[in-house]
Amino acid sequence: SQQGEEDPQALSIQEGENATMNCSYKTSINNLQWYRQNSGRGLVHLILIRSNEREKHSGRLRVTLDTSKKSSSLLITASRAADTASYFCATINERDSNYQLIWGAGTKLIIKP
């Protein structure tokens, strides 16, 4: 059920810097969501952006969506060591009444103190 690609696969930055992760998908979507997974744990929903939205903010998170390019980016500003985790994008296809999530491959983010 995976259709998305994320880049980079891994990202290592210094604490305080901004982290940007990208996600691409293949079909027309209803919405795109970002989730975070700490090592060996379940996933936590971060933010949802709808297909008619271009940008959304939540705290230190900024998500953009470009439906013409079928891509999204997640920006984490002023990163902290606690942001170290894997980040996944997931989409819901436009015509899917079951709202099944289609997952990207994920980006492993490491914040160096």
Added chain:
Amino acid sequence: GAVVSQHPSWVICKSGTSVKIECRSLDFQATTMFWYRQFPKQSLMLMATSNEGSKATYEQGVEKDKFLINHASLTLSTLTVTSAHPEDSSFYICSAKTDWNQETQYFGPGTRLLVL
């Protein structure tokens, strides 16, 4: 709100035995739950969609008789790995949808299964 628990968090078993994993929605009713499998450093692979009171819908390539799913109540779904083999060792994660938000999934903490 929207808390999902999984039990056990860790299980080690001998090859040939069956293992049951429970997924509970603690503070909401979940008409739909999902079961995922995740290999190291990889994304989630959807195994099946479980609707309360009906048979689970399995993804292509997932053996129904191997991975038995029961969603007997609005707060509990179980995944039983039957006759487990070492290749079944993996991280299994469940998620649930709430009545008020069909688009977001709330995840359990996962169960790590090791079959010896």
